[in-house]
Amino acid sequence: MKRPLGTVAGARSGDKGGDANLGVWVRSDAAFEWLNGFLTVEKLKELLPEAQDVSRYELPNLRALNFVLHGLLGDGVASSTRFDPQAKALGEWLRGREVEIPEELL
C-alpha cells in the first residue's frame, strides 16, 4: 500500500561540515528486512532528488540504515544557502514521502 515512509520508520538527520547524515530506523525485525531491501541508494535519490553523492551503511543491530549525503550542505552550516542548512529536517522530509509498504507491516 502507498503510505508515507514515516508510518513505519523513524529518522534523524544532521550535519557534518558540508555533508549531511540521515539515519532511518524501524521497530521490528520484519520491518528491517523490508527496509534494508527497499531503501537502496537509488531509491533514496529518487525520494530525495536533492541527494547526489550518497554512502549507505547498514546497522542491523539497531534495525537502522545510515546515509551520508556528501556535499549537500556546500561549505557547511555558516555558509550554506540551503533552506535547511544543518539538514535537521531531512529525515522528516524523507518520512513524508509516500512509498509502497507491505500491508503486514502497517
Next chain:
Amino acid sequence: MIRIGNASGFYGDRLSAMREQLEGGELDVLTGDYLAELTMLILGRDRMRDSSLGYAKTFLRQMEDCLALALDRGVKIVVNAGGLNPEGLARKLDAKVGYVTGDDLKARFPEALTANAYLGAWEIAECLRQGAQVVVTGRVTDASLVVGPAAAHFGWARDDWDRLAGATVAGHVLECGTQATGGNYSFFTEIDVTRPGFPIAEVDEDGSSLITKHDGTGGAVTVDTVTAQLLYEIGAPEYLGPDVTTHFDTIRLQEHERGVRISGVKGSPPPETLKVCLNMLGGFRNSTTFVLTGLDVEAKAELVRRQLRDAIGDEGLTWTLARTDQADAATEEQASALLHVTIKTADPKRAKGFSRAAIELALASYPGFHVTAPPSDGTPFGVYKAAYVNRDEVSAKAVLL
C-alpha cells in the same frame, strides 16, 4: 557504577538544566556540551573583539547559580565550555578547577580564524585524578566528557578498547541532551515531550551503561529514543575518535524498567591522526525573502530577479522560489509563495548594497510587493573544513589551578 548526567547539548540549551540535574536526584558527574562546529566560529568572532572571551558565557551564568550546589552535593562538573579559552574560563571559577589545553592549532593553520584538534578523554581523566571539582576543556570530542570521568573512576587503561568504546556510545547518546529523551523524536506523538528531562548514563566497570533520567522528569528513554540519538551525526559504523574506534554495528540495546541498557560494544585502536576543526572567514552574506501572492507567481519572481540583477549584478546570488501558494486560496498566507535570495560575496560593501537594492524595489516591482523581514547590513560567514594532523603534532595538557 558511576552516574554521569548531561545538562547541555549546545551553546544556548536550557539554562535551568544544570539545576534540574543537580536537584533531581543522585549524580556523580554532570557534563555539558557547548561546542558545535558553528559555535567555534561564533566564539572565534567573540575572541577577535575581546581576547579575554572565547568561552561559552552561559556556562558562567550556570555556575554562578549552581557551583555551590554542585560542590555541596559532591557532583563534579565536566564541560567543554572553555571553547577557545579554557584557561580564561577556569580562572573565573571559585573551586578546585582543572582545564585541558593544547587543542588550539592556530599557529599551524594561520589562514584559519579557529583551528582546534579534537582531543580525547585522558586529560579530563587526569584532571579528575588530581582532585578537580570542575573540569573545563576546549575542543574535545563530545563523548570524551563521559569517557574521561568513567576512565578516571574505574582506572581504565589506554588499550581497554571495549570499555572505552562502551563509554563512547554512552557519551554519544548524552551529548545532545534531550535528543536522547524524546526531543526531536520522529514518534513524538506517542510520548509526552512537552519538557523532556536531561539524560543520565550509569556506566559500569565494563563500559556498558544504563541510559536513564531523573524520576519525575518529562520525555522518555526507550530503545527508540536512544536509537534516534545513536543515528545522529554519524558516518560509517566504525566511529573514529581520538582514544578508540567504536564499532556502532556491535551496540546492543535492551529495554529496562528505568531506561535502556547499552552493552556488547566493541572497540579497536584509534586512527594515527587527530581531526582538526577549521573555520575560515568565507566572506559576507545577506538575504531577504520576497512574498509573491496570487496570480503570475513565476512571472513575479522573474521580474524581481531581473531587477535585482540589474541593480547589483548577478555574482554570488542564490535564488529559491518556494511554491507554498495554492490557487484560489481562502487565506492570504495560503495564496503566497516565498522567493528567497541570498548574496555571498568577498566585498562587505556589496553585501550591504544588496539591502538597499532590494528595498528600492518597494514601489517599483511586482503587484503586492512585500518582504518577510527587511534585509540587514549583511554579516560575515564562515567556511568549515576538517583537517588531520599526526598525534605528535598536538600536545594536550591537563592543568590544575
